[in-house]
Amino acid sequence: MDGRSHIRRVLTIWAVLSVVFVALAILVVPLVENKPASSVAGFASLTDLVFTAVAVPVALFVWVFTFYSVFTFREKKSEDVPVEALEDGPPLEASPRQQIAWLGITTVLAFFTVGWGMFGFYKETTKSAANALVVNVTGQEWTWTYAYPKLGVQSHVLELPLGRPVQFRVTSDDVLHGFGLAALGIAMDANPGEWVTTPVVTPNKAGTFEVRCIELCGLYHTFMSSQVKVVPASTFASWISANGGRSGLLTSPAGATQKALPASNEEEETT
Amino acid sequence: MPSRGRQIVGVLVTLVVLLLVFAGLVEGTRSVKGLGYEPAAVAATTGPNISLSTFPDSYACHGSNGGPGGGPHPEWVTYCPSTSIKVPAYSTITVTIKQYDTGSTVHNPFFAQVRGTIGDVMYVNGKPLREINAEEIGHTFTIQTPPNTHQAQLFVNVPLPGVSEKAPETEHIAGHTYPVPNVIVFKFKTGAPGKYVWHCYVPCGEGLAGEGFSGQEGFGGAMATTGYMAGTVTVS
Numbered sequence: 001m002d003g004r005s006h007i008r009r010v011l012t013i014w015a016v017l018s019v020v021f022v023a024l025a026i027l028v029v030p031l032v033e034n035k036p037a038s039s040v041a042g043f044a045s046l047t048d049l050v051f052t053a054v055a056v057p058v059a060l061f062v063w064v065f066t067f068y069s070v071f072t073f074r075e076k077k078s079e080d081v082p083v084e085a086l087e088d089g090p091p092l093e094a095s096p097r098q099q100i101a102w103l104g105i106t107t108v109l110a111f112f113t114v115g116w117g118m119f120g121f122y123k124e125t126t127k128s129a130a131n132a133l134v135v136n137v138t139g140q141e142w143t144w145t146y147a148y149p150k151l152g153v154q155s156h157v158l159e160l161p162l163g164r165p166v167q168f169r170v171t172s173d174d175v176l177h178g179f180g181l182a183a184l185g186i187a188m189d190a191n192p193g194e195w196v197t198t199p200v201v202t203p204n205k206a207g208t209f210e211v212r213c214i215e216l217c218g219l220y221h222t223f224m225s226s227q228v229k230v231v232p233a234s235t236f237a238s239w240i241s242a243n244g245g246r247s248g249l250l251t252s253p254a255g256a257t258q259k260a261l262p263a264s265n266e267e268e269e270t271t
Numbered sequence: 272m273p274s275r276g277r278q279i280v281g282v283l284v285t286l287v288v289l290l291l292v293f294a295g296l297v298e299g300t301r302s303v304k305g306l307g308y309e310p311a312a313v314a315a316t317t318g319p320n321i322s323l324s325t326f327p328d329s330y331a332c333h334g335s336n337g338g339p340g341g342g343p344h345p346e347w348v349t350y351c352p353s354t355s356i357k358v359p360a361y362s363t364i365t366v367t368i369k370q371y372d373t374g375s376t377v378h379n380p381f382f383a384q385v386r387g388t389i390g391d392v393m394y395v396n397g398k399p400l401r402e403i404n405a406e407e408i409g410h411t412f413t414i415q416t417p418p419n420t421h422q423a424q425l426f427v428n429v430p431l432p433g434v435s436e437k438a439p440e441t442e443h444i445a446g447h448t449y450p451v452p453n454v455i456v457f458k459f460k461t462g463a464p465g466k467y468v469w470h471c472y473v474p475c476g477e478g479l480a481g482e483g484f485s486g487q488e489g490f491g492g493a494m495a496t497t498g499y500m501a502g503t504v505t506v507s
Contacts, residue, residue, distance in 0.1 A: 142418040192378035
């Protein structure tokens with residue numbers, strides 16, 4: 001078999017395996033992903049899916065060529081020829097066409113990943129909304145505290161109105177923590193002594209989701225979790241009232257008229 | 272053994288090894304049983320009278336007990352001789368800590384207050400104090416009740432004043448020189464048997480990947496590692 005035949009065979013194996021494993025990735029990745037409950041989380045899930053689908057043929061290309069070469073071109077064991085007498089194969093020769101193809105493909109892939117991040121996440125994370133609900137999140141061993149400074153409520157359970165943009169301001173009362181709300185696509189460091197602001201996200205799916213600490217914070221780090229409940233706006237207003245808050249200051253979902261709120265809530269936001 | 276048989280055995284062994292590796296990964300990522308690394312040579316400190324020390328490095332403690340040259344992390348700050356403390360139930364516990372390290376700032380001034388000791392007081396070089404300057408704390412000794420447990424609550428917080436940067440280094444321990452320590456004494460009461468954890472809350476650990484980022488300095492490995500700036504208190 002000549003060199004071209006080997007190339008054709010290995011490319012065929014690669015193409016078949018790529019189709020199979022890309023299809024498998026498209027089926028499996030959504031199963032292991034968190035179910036997104038915001039457009040940011042949805043884009044993050046899409047990114048996982050697309051990048052996996054793109055990475056599979058690249059990885060297979062390397063593996064198929066490696067294993068094919070190892071098994072096809074290895075020196076067969078022969079009792080007539082001692083190991084010491086075996087000779088190396090012919091040296092590789094530079095092929096400008098292959099080098100250009102290799103550089104070209106990897107360059108395209110690199111620009112694709114950069115462009116995806118720049119345009120996709122930039123678009124998602126620079127959204128702003130005038131009526132965003134601000135939630136102050138404070139981590140401490142081993143709990144999360146959620147304060148709604150404009151509504152006068154504090155809770156260990158995070159409750160959010162469906163369809164209302166929300167922005168989290170995150171800090172810690174003791175050591176480093178990480179505020180991870182995968183369902184909404186939020187992951188933010190909680191640093192003692194400072195507030196870090198997350199992008200504005202809008203929950204688009206009602207349900208109960210999980211908040212986890214995503215920064216190793218010491219013993220029992222794995223116990224540091226809580227729940228977030230995304231509920232209809234009316235349910236949220238009732239919950240605010242039931243907790244002694246000022247539900248009259250609540251706005252309806254995005255786009256609706258909003259009552260005037262205090263210009264600053266810095267004093268209320270401090271812990 | 273014929274070649275075919277060896278191949279089959281090889282395939283089976285490979286599958287078993289892969290299965291074990293996979294099971295180990297699954298168990299490792301899901302397990303919440305372990306509390307983390309703790310040098311085996313750092314023995315438990317037992318009794319109603321507990322004596323501890325804090326050092327700016329690990330030479331004095333892990334060097335002599337946990338291995339030559341300061342153990343696996345000679346530059347890490349550490350409590351000594353043990354971070355595994357055992358005390359009797361329904362008892363008054365007296366803790367004496369020699370604090371050899373200098374001071375820095377704790378972000379949350381709550382931890383600058385003495386809480387949970389008898390009278391909410393500690394004695395620093397014989398002087399009673401209820402609170403110290405939050406910018407001059409070497410370490411804290413903070414006992415907490417772990418989450419999701421149904422045992423008696425226990426909370427003790429004692430801030431340990433840092434020694435002066437200019438203090439003469441006249442103490443020779445395990446071949447190394449340290450300043451004259453602040454000696455802190457306090458008492459607390461235990462209730463029913465239970466297992467608790469303690470931390471230092473002063474950002475004193477170097478080596479975090481995010482070192483240099485605002486707000487993240489000092490929260491490196493020693494802060495979250497048993498055997499150094501965290502440990503257990505077993506009441507039995």
